[in-house]
Amino acid sequence: MNLPQPKGRQSHVIYLPATGHQVVLGTAGTGKTVMAAMRALHLSQPGAPAWGRTLLITYNRALAKYLANMSGGDTENFHIRTYGRFARGYLKDRGLIRGRNILGKGRVGFVRRAVHAAATNHPGLKLFEREAEWFRDEISWITGMGFQDKEEYLESERLGRKTPIRGRAKEAVWDVLEHYREVRKSADYDFDWDDIAITVRHQLALDDSPRHYRHIVIDEGQDLSPEQIRSLADAAAPDGSVTFFGDYAQQIYGQAMSWKSCGLKVRKVERFQDNYRNSTAIANVAIALSSQPFFGKSDDLIAPIAPSANGPKPTLVKCRNQEEEIRVIRDTAQRLAAEGTVAIIGRTWADLGLVCQGLSSQRLDTVPYSWDADPGIYHTTFHSAKGLEFQSVLIPFCGAASMPMQETVDYFGAEDAWEREAKLLYVAITRAKSDLLITYSGDRTPLLPTDDGLFTEIQP
Numbered sequence: 511m512n513l514p515q516p517k518g519r520q521s522h523v524i525y526l527p528a529t530g531h532q533v534v535l536g537t538a539g540t541g542k543t544v545m546a547a548m549r550a551l552h553l554s555q556p557g558a559p560a561w562g563r564t565l566l567i568t569y570n571r572a573l574a575k576y577l578a579n580m581s582g583g584d585t586e587n588f589h590i591r592t593y594g595r596f597a598r599g600y601l602k603d604r605g606l607i608r609g610r611n612i613l614g615k616g617r618v619g620f621v622r623r624a625v626h627a628a629a630t631n632h633p634g635l636k637l638f639e640r641e642a643e644w645f646r647d648e649i650s651w652i653t654g655m656g657f658q659d660k661e662e663y664l665e666s667e668r669l670g671r672k673t674p675i676r677g678r679a680k681e682a683v684w685d686v687l688e689h690y691r692e693v694r695k696s697a698d699y700d701f702d703w704d705d706i707a708i709t710v711r712h713q714l715a716l717d718d719s720p721r722h723y724r725h726i727v728i729d730e731g732q733d734l735s736p737e738q739i740r741s742l743a744d745a746a747a748p749d750g751s752v753t754f755f756g757d758y759a760q761q762i763y764g765q766a767m768s769w770k771s772c773g774l775k776v777r778k779v780e781r782f783q784d785n786y787r788n789s790t791a792i793a794n795v796a797i798a799l800s801s802q803p804f805f806g807k808s809d810d811l812i813a814p815i816a817p818s819a820n821g822p823k824p825t826l827v828k829c830r831n832q833e834e835e836i837r838v839i840r841d842t843a844q845r846l847a848a849e850g851t852v853a854i855i856g857r858t859w860a861d862l863g864l865v866c867q868g869l870s871s872q873r874l875d876t877v878p879y880s881w882d883a884d885p886g887i888y889h890t891t892f893h894s895a896k897g898l899e900f901q902s903v904l905i906p907f908c909g910a911a912s913m914p915m916q917e918t919v920d921y922f923g924a925e926d927a928w929e930r931e932a933k934l935l936y937v938a939i940t941r942a943k944s945d946l947l948i949t950y951s952g953d954r955t956p957l958l959p960t961d962d963g964l965f966t967e968i969q970p
């Protein structure tokens with residue numbers, strides 16, 4: 511274990527009171543993950559004030575392994591889990607998990623069947639021209655908010671949708687949700703990964719045994735739903751604490767949910783602005799990207815301060831076609847891999863397949879990646895790069911024809927799609943410590959900032 515020496519407000523955050531709710535917001539690279547681990551370790555340490563068994567919640571399995579490597583891993587009093595693993599484990603203890611009764615992959619197929627079934631009740635409604643993926647997203651939002659009945663949904667304000675739906679269309683969405691639950695139940699699935707949180711809360715309300723965890727620390731909290739956060743708050747001991755770390759600039763599922771709707775009672779929000787990861791030149795690109803109008807506005811966004819670390823300007827390479835982009839990315843990866851970790855970050859696994867075929871590169875959902883990883887080439891998607899960092903980051907296919915991805919525009923409409931894809935690009939760019947190279951062919955994506963002097967622009 512070799513954690514950095516906390517600076518400024520960081521130490522304060524580690525030792526925040528060990529009771530009640532705490533919220534820490536910070537932009538990329540400000541040390542949220544490291545401080546989440548340090549706070550959780552502190553709270554679990556015998557002898558610390560109000561110490562007790564502590565749960566550290568993280569976004570996915572790759573980050574759980576990354577955190578385990580950073581913190582020394584699970585002990586009797588310190589557990590690292592994804593939300594899904596925590597929820598499933600608790601419901602198993604409550605006797606509610608039988609075989610495979612949580613619907614994971616294939617969910618959109620169930621939603622599609624529900625949409626077809628519901629459409630017959632709403633002849634002529636334009637809403638039913640939308641793709642099943644749109645309905646899946648709306649159902650995730652409804653269950654993530656924890657709405658118990660139709661009235662609650664009808665009265666709700668849907669933040670984060672640029673084109674909100676109203677009246678009859680909203681009633682029809684609820685109808686789709688009810689059909690979806692029926693179709694799912696008839697296939698013997700009791701839950702999906704979104705609505706499992708509703709049952710966790712319900713079970714916790716019935717459960718008067720002592721709570722398993724005294725303290726719960728949540729990293730990447732911006733991508734958990736309010737109902738998931740509420741269930742974690744219910745799962746912590748009444749004399750314990752819940753600490754939420756998040757960055758709303760990196761909220762990549764377009765749900766636009768705020769910690770404020772999660773029932774956390776917080777006296778003062780802590781804010782981290784000092785970036786310890788990116789060079790100034792890389793941070794400037796991220797700041798310019800997040801300042802564009804389509805990036806979205808929210809009180810929860812923290813204005814970043816550009817760091818002072820030296821590094822070359824990011825390179826923007828205009829290629830003649832995709833083949834040339836692939837060649838540039840591969841050559842650059844091989845050159846930089848001798849010096850440190852290099853990540854090729856792509857929008858989809860299919861894109862990465864094109865770039866990395868035959869290249870000596872490790873796919874990051876199959877190998878554990880640690881914060882002190884050996885030099886070499888790694889590849890991962892925008893979504894799965896979250897929380898990680900690399901010496902160099904290479905991003906292919908940033909032309910206007912592929913970004914924002916057409917599928918996202920089809921599912922959610924142009925405005926929503928731009929915001930979602932810009933946040934994904936933001937996550938990818940802020941993974942780079944010192945070198946960033948972006949390639950495109952045709953026109954560059956309109957999501958990339960065009961301010962003078964941000965990039966060194968070249969042609970191969």
Ligand SMILES: Nc1ncnc2c1ncn2[C@@H]1O[C@H](COP(=O)(O)OP(=O)(O)OP(=O)(O)O)[C@@H](O)[C@H]1O
Binds near residue numbers: 520537896
């Ligand atoms: N006080 C510090 N001194 C030196 N380095 C630090 C300090 N705090 C954090 N760092 C380093 O800054 C980098 C970013 O930290 P971390 O991953 O915790 O940030 P984060 O806020 O979770 O970022 P993101 O949200 O972008 O994933 C890491 O390399 C970490 O070791």
